Amino acid sequence: MQDQLPDFRLGNVLATSFTATLTERRGNAVERIPTPQRLVDWLVVNGLAVGGCTTAQLEHARELREAIHTAATAIATQDALPATAIQIINDCSIQGRAAAILTLEGNRQWQLGTASVEDALSVIAADATSIISGERDGKLALCASPTCQAAFFDTSQSRTRKWCDMNTCGNRQKKARFTANHRKNGTTGDS
Numbered sequence: 001m002q003d004q005l006p007d008f009r010l011g012n013v014l015a016t017s018f019t020a021t022l023t024e025r026r027g028n029a030v031e032r033i034p035t036p037q038r039l040v041d042w043l044v045v046n047g048l049a050v051g052g053c054t055t056a057q058l059e060h061a062r063e064l065r066e067a068i069h070t071a072a073t074a075i076a077t078q079d080a081l082p083a084t085a086i087q088i089i090n091d092c093s094i095q096g097r098a099a100a101i102l103t104l105e106g107n108r109q110w111q112l113g114t115a116s117v118e119d120a121l122s123v124i125a126a127d128a129t130s131i132i133s134g135e136r137d138g139k140l141a142l143c144a145s146p147t148c149q150a151a152f153f154d155t156s157q158s159r160t161r162k163w164c165d166m167n168t169c170g171n172r173q174k175k176a177r178f179t180a181n182h183r184k185n186g187t188t189g190d191s
């Protein structure tokens with residue numbers, strides 16, 4: 001059963017990895033956290049282990065996810081920030097408790113106040129704020145795939161990244177272009 005659930009699309013940025021738990025928003029959308037347990041799994045993978053998750057908390061998490069997606073999209077398209085989305089992000093940030101912990105190896109870890117979903121969401125909301133506010137080095141952009149259009153954080157030197165993920169959207173586009181060229185060349189050859 002667990003094997004049949006969609007896998008996670010993980011990137012280097014917590015907030016956009018989180019928005020990538022719903023992919024192909026403009027096509028056949030894939031929900032990658034379809035159950036409370038899958039949200040727990042996702043949080044564990046991202047260093048935010050929680051004690052458990054209810055259906056209401058999963059809905060709350062998805063609400064935050066869509067708020068981040070909406071706000072990040074507005075920045076990428078240079079539109080005004082939507083007030084509702086900002087409110088949701090801020091509420092989530094305020095509602096949880098988490099502390100940044102430095103390990104002896106010099107890594108940063110999160111210590112959640114009560115190991116609740118709310119604590120974890122506050123970390124994600126704060127991460128979203130850091131990229132939406134522009135305080136972090138990088139640029140929010142939208143994936144060039146028409147069925148995806150996910151907001152991603154471009155940290156490439158030239159700031160010209162086109163795809164949310166090279167292994168999925170980027171690869172698919174490359175393959176499509178290859179097939180199209182192949183066909184075109186084939187037709188030219190025949191005539």
Ligand SMILES: [Zn+2]
Pocket residue numbers: 143144145148149150163164165169
């Ligand atoms: Zn994409």
